[in-house]
Amino acid sequence: xxxxxxxxxxxVKNGDEKLTVQTVDEAxxxxxxxxxxxxxxxxxGIRALGQLFKDGQAYLPEILIAARAMRSGTEKLxxxxxxxxxxxxxxxxxxxxxxxxxxxxxxxxxxxLESNGYDVHDLGVDVSADAFAAEAKSANADIxxxxxxxxxxxxxxxxxxxxxxxxxxxxxxxxxxxxxxxxRQFADEIGVEGYADDCASAVDEADRLMKLAA
Amino acid sequence: xxxxxRFPAIMNFxxxxxxxxxxxxxxxxTVRRWYREGLPEVHGxxxxxxxxxxxxxxxxxxxxxxxxxxxxxxxxxxxxxVERVPLNIGAYxxxxxxxxxxxxxxxxWQEWDGCxxxxxxxxxxxxxxxxxxxxxxxSWERHKAERLRPSLEGRLPDNWPQLVEEYKxxxxxxxxxxxxxxxxxxxxxxxxxxxxxxxxxxxEMMKDINNHLADFWIALFDGVLREVEVDTxxxxxxxxxxxxxxxxxxxxxxxxxxxxxxxxxFLRDHGVTLVQVDCDGDVWKLIPLWIEGGVTVIYxxxxxxxxxxxxxxxxxxxxxxxxxxxxxxxxxxKEAIDRELERRVPFMLEHGxxxxxxxxxxxxxxxxxxxxxxxxxxNQMLKKHSKTWDRD
Numbered sequence: 001x002x003x004x005x006x007x008x009x010x011x012v013k014n015g016d017e018k019l020t021v022q023t024v025d026e027a028x029x030x031x032x033x034x035x036x037x038x039x040x041x042x043x044x045g046i047r048a049l050g051q052l053f054k055d056g057q058a059y060l061p062e063i064l065i066a067a068r069a070m071r072s073g074t075e076k077l078x079x080x081x082x083x084x085x086x087x088x089x090x091x092x093x094x095x096x097x098x099x100x101x102x103x104x105x106x107x108x109x110x111x112x113l114e115s116n117g118y119d120v121h122d123l124g125v126d127v128s129a130d131a132f133a134a135e136a137k138s139a140n141a142d143i144x145x146x147x148x149x150x151x152x153x154x155x156x157x158x159x160x161x162x163x164x165x166x167x168x169x170x171x172x173x174x175x176x177x178x179x180x181x182x183x184r185q186f187a188d189e190i191g192v193e194g195y196a197d198d199c200a201s202a203v204d205e206a207d208r209l210m211k212l213a214a
Numbered sequence: 215x216x217x218x219x220r221f222p223a224i225m226n227f228x229x230x231x232x233x234x235x236x237x238x239x240x241x242x243x244t245v246r247r248w249y250r251e252g253l254p255e256v257h258g259x260x261x262x263x264x265x266x267x268x269x270x271x272x273x274x275x276x277x278x279x280x281x282x283x284x285x286x287x288x289x290x291x292x293x294x295x296v297e298r299v300p301l302n303i304g305a306y307x308x309x310x311x312x313x314x315x316x317x318x319x320x321x322x323w324q325e326w327d328g329c330x331x332x333x334x335x336x337x338x339x340x341x342x343x344x345x346x347x348x349x350x351x352x353s354w355e356r357h358k359a360e361r362l363r364p365s366l367e368g369r370l371p372d373n374w375p376q377l378v379e380e381y382k383x384x385x386x387x388x389x390x391x392x393x394x395x396x397x398x399x400x401x402x403x404x405x406x407x408x409x410x411x412x413x414x415x416x417x418e419m420m421k422d423i424n425n426h427l428a429d430f431w432i433a434l435f436d437g438v439l440r441e442v443e444v445d446t447x448x449x450x451x452x453x454x455x456x457x458x459x460x461x462x463x464x465x466x467x468x469x470x471x472x473x474x475x476x477x478x479x480f481l482r483d484h485g486v487t488l489v490q491v492d493c494d495g496d497v498w499k500l501i502p503l504w505i506e507g508g509v510t511v512i513y514x515x516x517x518x519x520x521x522x523x524x525x526x527x528x529x530x531x532x533x534x535x536x537x538x539x540x541x542x543x544x545x546x547x548k549e550a551i552d553r554e555l556e557r558r559v560p561f562m563l564e565h566g567x568x569x570x571x572x573x574x575x576x577x578x579x580x581x582x583x584x585x586x587x588x589x590x591x592x593n594q595m596l597k598k599h600s601k602t603w604d605r606d
Binding site: 015056058059060061062064065068099100101102103104105107125126149150151152153155180181197198 | 243319320332333334338339340341342406407410411413414415455456457458459460461462465495518519541542545577578579
């Protein structure tokens with residue numbers, strides 16, 4: 001990796017928004033291809049931080065400021081990416097289940113998925129099973145990712161799977177779940193393919209689900 | 215022994231006559247379900263207790279503006295809980311409570327403390343905090359000057375002199391503190407995501423906030439302690455989730471710990487040695503820091519987040535603990551309840567410094583029959599470790 005892309009990756013990892021934007025500017029001026037800036041500068045930075053998070057070396061404030069730096073870097077890059085064919089890894093519909101307003105985890109998952117190359121459709125909070133299914137169908141989604149905070153709201157998740165079935169898309173849409181009371185065992189019991197403990201693991205899990213679907 | 219004597223005896227690892235019959239609380243929907251399933255409805259439940267509203271089992275001492283479930287308290291012969299001095303340690307004068315945005319099923323509303331909460335209209339679930347009165351230095355300075363003044367004026371009820379006299383004759387433990395803490399309160403002031411980034415964006419303001427909160431609470435507590443002896447102080451944080459703390463231990467040390475040290479030093483000087491922290495989630499990494507900060511009791515040790523009171527006791531032999539019983543076992547059934555109680559309670563009672571309760575509110579998916587079974591089994595264990603028992 002060239003030095004200026006290394007600096008950019010470090011800037012994203014450290015959540016240094018100003019330096020991230022500055023290095024993107026410099027790379028563009030130096031004629032580096034936008035795809036390379038994204039793929040070899042910005043994305044490695046956020047991935048490195050994701051790894052630190054999984055290893056217990058970084059926490060949510062670091063994730064938030066790194067995602068902010070990544071977003072600003074990407075915004076700077078966006079006009080130059082318009083003509084470049086950057087392929088999204090996949091399309092993910094996210095939201096909290098019906099009856100659940102707690103969306104911090106969902107917002108972090110969204111941030112990390114977007115930063116790692118996914119097209120994310122955020123339905124917000126208190127999302128009905130039918131709304132998940134409708135969006136998954138219209139967006140031609142690969143994954144529906146949902147979270148529940150309470151033992152009482154996690155029981156709604158099977159209804160989302162059923163709604164996807166009714167909409168005729170369950171066979172091509174993988175589901176991924178998370179939240180305080182959710183476990184891998186619960187996901188297995190209700191026939192949901194994906195489970196993530198936290199926002200960084202959610203990216204790995206989405207990658208795994210995309211491979212399964214391929 | 216009365217409850218006032220028993221509480222410090224348990225928490226200080228002395229020899230109490232028996233343990234407490236206590237619970238953390240229930241959701242409004244749980245209490246209503248139990249009425250339908252056989253809990254005698256004598257006092258009933260306030261109309262203000264929605265499905266997702268926290269309701270407490272104790273007859274007294276719940277945090278300000280919260281509700282009690284007297285019927286559960288009486289049916290299960292629960293002990294008097296720690297009564298809290300009704301001292302407002304948040305914003306005064308209060309903000310106007312009003313709806314800011316209406317989104318159909320849910321709305322964003324501003325509460326008395328200025329905190330903006332996103333909540334379902336039927337209040338069947340927990341609200342999420344999205345913002346508050348502090349956005350930047352200027353708004354913090356304004357909030358500090360206007361609503362966090364270190365004066366008791368308006369912060370105690372009108373019948374305070376009468377309460378002081380009652381407290382002098384009390385047979386129950388008395389505590390100071392509401393749902394506030396050195397992470398908890400800044401979250402009310404600015405919302406979670408804003409708070410988490412502010413530690414990087416404006417570290418000096420974050421230090422000033424906690425320094426002011428420590429001085430502010432010390433001033434208010436000092437005013438109360440001149441008139442009343444208290445047995446404990448409550449601090450609320452809820453700064454962990456099942457993956458661990460929301461912020462790093464290093465960040466805790468830099469921004470949070472100084473406030474704890476300042477406050478608990480003052481409390482110790484005034485004879486208050488039992489300082490309790492309420493924090494859900496996986497708290498393992500923060501326990502040593504809380505202890506360093508003068509905290510002596512932690513609750514409720516959420517099992518779903520990986521907390522195990524037996525392991526915590528082995529690692530921290532002198533830490534007072536309350537809670538620790540997996541609420542999910544009560545959903546599962548009698549065998550799961552037996553397993554859960556056997557796994558933790560005998561060991562913990564043997565080692566002391568522990569009051570068993572469910573590890574958070576009892577949820578609506580717990581039947582009255584299962585709760586009764588759990589309480590009967592737990593009471594048998596408590597009775598076995600008691601010198602006296604009067605809770606049958």
